[in-house]
Amino acid sequence: MKNSFVMIAVMAIVIVLISGCIDIVTNPNSPTSRDYWQDMRAFVEGISAYAEGIKPNFIIVPQNGHELLTEDGEPNGSLSRAYLEAIDGVGQEDLFYGYTHDDVHTPLSQREYMISLMDVAENNDIEVLVTDYCSTRPSVDDSYSQNAAKCYISFAAAHRELDNIPKYPANPYNVNASSVTSLTEAKNFLYLINPGSFPDKNAFLDAIRETNYDIVIVDLFYDDIALSASEVASLRVKANGGSRLVIAYMSIGEAEDYRYYWQREWETNPPLWLAEENPEWPGNYKVRYWDNDWQNIIYGKDDCFLKRILDAGFDGAYLDIVDAFEYFEDQ
Structure with missing residues (x-):
């Protein structure tokens, strides 16, 4: 009798273990079954391929999360070649100012680490766009000077909200x-x-048209209404007569509750891909960006976000929250 009980117990344990292993393999949200870095690389690569199929030479610039440039995230690691081929530039925030506080020097260790990844981009013909957060004249002058010394294209943002010229x-x-x-x-x-x-x-x-910036990064929408193709075209001319690039901002690692795609019922009955609200930016929610339903909102469908950007005549897309893989790794 005792032996029979032991055998039954052992069999039960084996079944539980097998079930657990099966879940680890098949559950798409299991932490041990996901490569969050590669999921984001594949997402960006898909966005790039879709845009390129509609508008050749469409520009793709992911912001932050540049560990994705190499397979292991190290500056001297093997290159993520498919990812590098999918992008044209990289955007980096807080390189010289703003990492801890606006108008404050970014700590040397963090700055050197970010520069080491920017070097990977530069060495592979990927342009670097830096946004430093500073407003005092000495800080602004220093930001532009240091970025120029590294051959980076830069912008000293006076407001972190990016709401002014x-x-x-x-x-x-x-x-x-x-x-x-x-x-x-x-x-x-x-x-x-x-x-x-x-x-x-x-x-x-009008305020943008009166400037002479070489690149303008703006949102597709003004008061929830998409800019028209003629409005975007009008932004492409600098005040001095030269032409410039007009690039649309698009968050791919967070959903925003003020966007056209947001549904009220998600607040009480969220889709499986919707995760926690970002406490630093109310109304922005982390997303399981590898989920097909979320990706269909971003690209691949006639009513997707990226198709609207393409239809409006933008020259490229500036992808934000690419570093969302860090959030899920920490869960």
Whole structure:
């Protein structure tokens, strides 16, 4: 009798263990079954391929999360070649100012680490766009000087909300009248994705038209209405007559509750891909970015976010929250 009980117990344990192993293999949200880094690489590569199929030479610039440039995330690691081929630039925040606080030097160790990854990009003909958060004249001057020394294209953002055109300097750093048709030709850029400080859309668009930035990064929408192709085209001309690039901001690692795709019922009955709200940015929610339903919102469908950007005539997409893989690794 005792032996029979032992045998039954052993069999039960084996079944539990086998079931657990099967779950580890088949459960797509199991932490041990996901390669969060490769999931994000594949997501960006899919976005790039979809855009390229509709508009050749469409520019893709992922912001932050540049450990994805190499297979192991180390600056001297093997290159993630498919990922590198899918992108044209990389955006890096807080390189020289803003990592701990705005207008404060980024700690040397963090700065050197980020630069080591930017070097990987530069060495593979990927342009680097840096956004430093600083507003005092000494900080702004130093930011532009240090970025120029590294041959990075940079923008000193006076507000972290990216809601204004800085008053200083009066003209963009390295201002020029050249026509810019690629990232390699650009000397500066404007990052302005929150137009709420402008009285209306015309004032917002006019303010941009009056600048001489080589690249303008803006949101597709103004007051929940997409910019028209003619409005985007009007932004492509600098005040001095040269042409420039107009790139659309798109978050791919978080869902935003003010976007056209948001559904009210998600607040009480969220889809499986919707994760926690970002406490630093209320209304923004982490997403399981590898989920097909979320990816279909971003690209691949006629009504997807990226198709709307393409239809409006933008030259590229600036992808935010690419570093979402860090959040899921820490769970």
